[in-house]
Amino acid sequence: MEVSVQETADCLVVTVLEPRIDAASAIQFKETLRPLASVGRGPVVLDLSRVGFLDSSGLGAVVAVMKLIGPNRKLELAGLTPNVDKVFRLTRMDSVFTIHTDIPHGQRNAG
């Protein structure tokens, strides 16, 4: 599972660079995110803007990552594409996560 990681002054942005988080990649996803729990500071913001498909296995993996990095650190979501957003809303898991419309950028903290 390919991700890019960017530390900002107040959060860690993890961008998933694969188009799908599904049953075939859920375990890989968890294993890729696990070591990032101790990187940077503030919440981990998961940028899903490149993910066009997420099934219930992928949803479960996102919840698992939330538990892996908690309870002292929050997992937040950003950039949900329409299909991914729908899965979170249908399952009411949108109430569990803080969901950002925009992706936080390092530049925001410059100066």
Place this chain on the structure above:
Amino acid sequence: MQGDSGFCEGLCVELSSDAAAIRCALEQVMASGPVLRLAPDLSARLQLVLAEVLNNVVEHAYVLNAGRIRVSVTVQPAGIECCVCDSGCPMPDGRPPTGALPDWSEGEPPEGGFGWFLIRQLTSGLHYRRQGMCNELRFRIDLN
């Protein structure tokens, strides 16, 4: 042959019972002519439901032995008719789960149990039958 109206187009995909094969099969379905012509929201629902149904077949019906799965998808004016057949274990109690949303009012949110909820939410006319040594699950994804 199809005409301009009253069209009915179908495709059939056969796959082995593993997660990588499911991904390939879904790509094949999504890239097929009849599905490419659907509204994006409808084809997205189709892909999600098929993924959930196929994941269940792999994780439950074929939990002990691997096997083959056959998927047929027919686009009709009223919706998409789907049929998924496998020769794995039967559904527990001979019927598909009711698909209640997991309750996490007390405690942490669950990591699973959403599959059948999504299938039930996004389909209509769901019908399961055990025929000999095979499972057959039929359902429809309505246009609206």
